[in-house]
Amino acid sequence: MAEDDLSPETSAALDALALRFHAADGLGMQVLSMLGGQAEDLLARLPMxxxxxxxxxxxxxxxIALNAAQASRxxxxxxxxxxxxxxxxxMGAAGGAGGLPTALAELPVTTTVLLRAIQGIAADLDFDPGDPKVRAQCLQVFAAAGPLARDDGTDMAFLSTRVALSGPAVHGVISKVAPRLATVLxxxxxxxxxxxxxxxxxxxxxxxxxxxxxxxxxxxxxxxALARDSGVPVETLLREFRLRVDPPKRIA
Known part of the structure; x- marks a missing residue:
């Protein structure tokens, strides 16, 4: 299916999602400006x-976040x-007020609030956060590069990763997401x-x-949700979305 085959409503919805994706870029620049450094320098400041x-x-x-967020629903x-x-x-202000010890203590609490917020967004779009697959997909959002690392708007691998329906799916996602999220956190x-x-x-x-x-x-x-409501395969929507976010460069 090509762009011309998409309905005007579906095309407009993709445009709006691409704008959201681009809007997330630069959210961490205020932090880096405050600290007077680069994102890659921050980890070196932590004790070994x-x-x-x-x-x-x-x-x-x-x-902890997975269990607490689900229990709170x-x-x-x-x-x-x-x-x-x-x-x-x-919470971030309280965590930073005491330096590294309080920041470490605040980490699982903030992660819980973030995961609960992601679950709420899934529910807002009529997905069931109690469904094991949706729970795993909520965790998969954390595979996106963090706000201090994004610079070109092309990190979209987390959007297309398939989440298995097997029993240990959630713990498998945690294993894959944790190393990348560790750098961000x-x-x-x-x-x-x-x-x-x-x-x-x-x-x-x-x-x-x-x-x-x-x-x-x-x-x-x-x-x-767009794939569900429009009947267009999610793979097609992802391809069209990618073209909007990272259009191919024209050769003069």
């Missing part, structure tokens, strides 16, 4: 023991995107650990992270 333990800490944070209503940003911004920890401005950096970082992952979740589940 913390760097070595990032993968394990991230895996534990994801497992029957007791706490989904919040709008802006309120999730307010909550995590306050390491940058967040390093920002919060900067002396004197840790609270401000923590607030700005959490705001950027929450905004970023919420936008990525709306793109991820938006494409799948």
């Amino acid at each position: 023991p913390v760097r070595r333990g990032l993968d394990g800490a991230t895996r534990r944070a994801l497992e 029957g007791r706490i209503a989904d919040r709008p995107d802006w309120l999730n940003r307010v909550v995590t911004t306050a 390491g940058q967040k920890l390093a920002a919060q650990a900067v002396p004197l401005i840790g609270a401000a950096a923590g607030a700005a970082t959490n705001y950027a992270f929450t905004s970023y992952y919420q936008e990525m979740a709306r793109v991820y589940f938006g494409l799948r």
